[in-house]
Amino acid sequence: MRAAGEATRERILAAAVGEFAEYGFAGARINRIAAQARASKDRLYAYFESKDDLYAAVTARWVAETVGEAALSAADLPGYAGRLFDSFLTHPRNLQLQMWIELESPDVLHRPGHYRDAWENKLTEIRRGQAEGVIDPSWHASDLLLILTDVPRTLASAVLLAEKRAGENLAALRASRRAAAVEAARRLTTNAAALSQTRR
Known part of the structure; x- marks a missing residue:
């Protein structure tokens, strides 16, 4: 071209x-x-060729940006939460696109495509961590991935809303909300590790 x-x-x-x-x-x-x-x-x-084709291209780009910036590693769930928070703030439209998909097409994970592929790859990594004892196997992998996605997204959304108001210390707010996302994931990981130890 x-x-x-x-x-x-x-x-x-x-x-x-x-x-x-x-x-x-x-x-x-x-x-x-x-x-x-x-x-x-x-x-x-x-x-x-069509609106669907254009939407598929938009989705592919959004997924590629998110996966590139926030790769999920079973050994570093807190790092993933922090990177995902950063990605949502860097690309707020991607955050909106994800929300629209969940509102309009909740069955999207069952359709072939970039979104489902990325989701399945993350689930595979979580399950690998569970098999290796890094992540508590009592978690349902899908539930854990939803939590790890929704916490950074909710906190990032709050920051984006605050940016529209005057008088906010945005740097401090960003830092505190990012720290909260990381800490939430850390506690999940720490508690899971402690629980695994008690079960041995």
Whole structure:
């Protein structure tokens, strides 16, 4: 793809991220995306065959950014929580996209695609940690992953909301909320390790 064509595709993707993050899949409009990207609808459809195709590309990029910045390691769940918190603040639209998926398509984990693949890879890592005694096997892997996702996301959302208000010490708030996310994951890990020891 030539440079001009790649630039157009990138503008379309960037506009689509904003549109889907703001309105979800159902509320997003192709004409608004095309206008924001300074491209015709025909031009948009030359790169993406349908709204579904465009949404899949947006989801793939969001998942790649999150996985790249917040890889999950069974040996370092606190680190994962901290990195995920950072990623949500760096890419707030990704946070919104995830919330929309859960609202509009709660069955998305059962569909083939980047989101399900990333989720399954994380579950595999958690189960590996459970098998190796790093993580308490009494946890259901899906429940634990939900907690490890929702705590950083909720805390990051609170920071993003606070940024819209005047008079907040945002640096201190970011630091304290990040520390809370890390500590929550640490306590889960520490308690699990202690519980495993008592069971031996």
